[in-house]
Amino acid sequence: MRNPLADKVVEMKPSGIRKFFDIVSEMDDAISLGVGEPDFDTPWHIRDEGIYSLEKGRTFYTSNAGLKELKIEICNYLERKLGVKYHYNDETIVTVGGSEGIDIALRAMLNPGDEVLIPQPSYVSYEPCTILAGGVPVIIELKAENEFRLTAEELLNAITDKTKVLVLPFPNNPTGAIMEKKDLEAIAKVIEEKDIFVISDEIYSELYYHEDKYNSIVNIPGMKERTILINGFSKAYAMTGWRLGYACGPKEIIEQMIKIHQFAIMCAPTTSQYAAVEALRNGDDDVAEMRQAYNQRRRYLLHAFKEMGLPCFEPYGAFYVFPCIKQFGMTSEEFAMRFLEEEKVAVVPGTAFGDCGEGFLRISYAYSLENLKIAIERLKRFVEKLQEEQGK
Amino acid sequence: MREELLAIIEKNSRIDLKELAVILGVEEIDVVNELAALEKEGIICGYHTLINWEKTSIEKVSALIEVRVTPQRGQGFDNIAERIYKYPEVDDVYLISGGYDLLVSLEGKSLKEVSQFVSDKLSTLDSVLSTATHFVLKKYKDHGTILSKKNEDEREKITP
Structure with missing residues (x-):
């Protein structure tokens, strides 16, 4: 055989x-x-909404990119949290956890041989997902003396002609490191100069204990246009088992991600999507x-x-x-x-x-x-x- | 710090001061001073223990009693409430909006003891128009604590 x-x-x-x-x-x-x-x-009111949706017989597929009302709530949330505006219709997709978002973002953006910068220590899926998408992972080793933040110098040193995407894994699993606004501004210059894209995995964004306000890379001018923002419900709302996340970004990229998602996944779990609407409306x-x-x-x-x-x-x-x-x-x-x-x-x-x-x-x-x-x-x-x- | 401190000790009044200071990120002396101030201001009114009496061999009966009363001129309900809460048998007295006026909760050794209190003491008060006594059959949750809860961690032991 x-x-x-x-x-x-x-x-x-x-x-x-x-x-x-x-x-x-x-x-x-x-x-x-x-x-x-x-x-x-x-939280019980979120679980209750999931149960209610089952009782009402909402057991069908949703549209590929996700329930309209959930996408609207996601965009409302990002506006109130970060002050950034995404359009629910063509800049937002509901995924099966943040993990799927990372996977399909890489698959939508990589051509064979494209290099993906992955700062480590970091979550275990970036490297294998890059390989599966035909890309070449390039590891940036973060340092304890920088509190495991990514510096502009480290980024610059890792960029080659083939670099296409930077995965930005902050707040970080496993180190707990964050990027403050000044750190983001410093790397944003390099990102723009070298014309690369960002997949920003912000699944832990709500678990942030610094006295300064939380900033995403998309808050830095010029970055939203070249960033896929990944987030989800697992960590913020203690909803890991519901398998629900989302990605927001430029229409051209999200459109392609929706294509992969519609063929590979069809749609995220319907029950979870209804529960998530409640989470975003009343879960702060x-x-x-x-x-x-x-x-x-x-x-x-x-x-x-x-x-x-x-x-x-x-x-x-x-x-x-x-x-x-x-x-x-x-x-x-x-x-x-x-x-x-x-x-x-x-x-x-x-x-x-x-x-x-x-x-x-x-x-x-x-x-x-x-x-x-x-x-x-x-x-x-x-x-x-x-x-x-x-x-x- | 005040709000967070209150939230912690509302759930665990036995937490030691040193630990309290650590998890609040302040100095121990600040915690001591804040607690003293809260006590002085009457914000902290006592430190109680939540006991699930059902698990002991001690027999206890608790009841919630709806009381309808005639408010008195110039005094409102305060006077009659005072006459009721002064009985040591009574645990809680609340003025309630809606179908009745006062909600009284109390614990006794037996049904008989509680009924006797209601018929002899409570319902014979001048301003009391009527009472309705509800005996508690089972307590599921008390002061935010689920009494029968299993505390097993069902998560996988290691996850990325």
Whole structure:
């Protein structure tokens, strides 16, 4: 029999997180700080709207690009949140999570051999999606001394004649890093000068704890015309399982993305779309309440790291902290494995999000303070043990 | 800070001051001062514990009583409300808009004890026109806390 598989897929590395997942799921008594989704349930009024839509028998496909009323609410939301105007009809598409948005944006924009700049550490899908779309991933290694922000210099150094797209993954998973307005302005100059496009993955935009107002790259003059803005409901409204996101951008690109979406997906889940309308209309208070809880946990963890002597820059976004463990002379994976075996706490090695995550751990605070306290107690004990071993 | 502080201690009044300061991102002394001010201003009126008595062997009966009263000239409902809330058996007294005037909740050891209070004390007050007593059969949620909730984390243990 012939080989049934595509080389491109076989050559793809499985997600680094998978291996760890298999070990952890075998350990019943392990507690985890390794989750990349909110611990809150979807607010009840949003769930209720989903249930109501089922009761009313709204179980059909919606139009390919999404329910009209949802697209209108998305545009209203972006206007009130960012002050930018998108047209619901030809600049907006509702997708199956932010993930699909990233995938179809890359597929709509890349010709074979086009280079895609991917700052790392970052979410695991950008690289494989680029490869599947025929592009060539080019990694930009972000640095701890820049608080894992992307600098204009790093960007400029990575651009070649073949560069077409920059993936901008902020607020960042796994580092929690953000880009302030001045950071965005600095890279915007390079983007415009070198005439490249941006896919801005802002799925964590509501989980932002900096005192300055949140800015998207599309807020910088000249950028909206060349940016696909990706966002969704998973993180802001604790709706991961509903699989719902959206993309907004220039009509010419969105049009092509809708084409791929209509053939590959048909439409995003109808129930989720009705629930999402409610989320955008009446969910601002829920988001604020969850943000406040995350922020309290963030402060708690940073304080605890400081007390146990674990260096960590202050992350202002998402629900992750990214402490440095280089002082213990172990790789991230070794540290995570020993921590799991000896204290039964699962954290994710920084290397799962790119080679430059070496020496760091991703710790999620999508857990109640009570649970975080138990885990931190164990981390403290483990760190003290390592320090003692080193002292000998 | 005030609003956030109140929101936290409304749910957990046992949280220690040091931790409170850390999660609020302020100094401990600021928390101490703010709490003292809130107590002094009568904004914080007490620190209670939410107990699910059903899980103990102690028998308790709670009831909600709708009370219709005649308001008094110059006093409105305050006077009669005071006469009711001064009974130690009474837990809550609210002035209510709509079909009746006061909502009184109380706990007793038995149905008999509660009924006796209503018939002997409450309904015999001069301004009380009528009462309707509703006994609580089961408490599902109290002070924002779901009493029978399972606390299992159903998420996958590791996700990207």
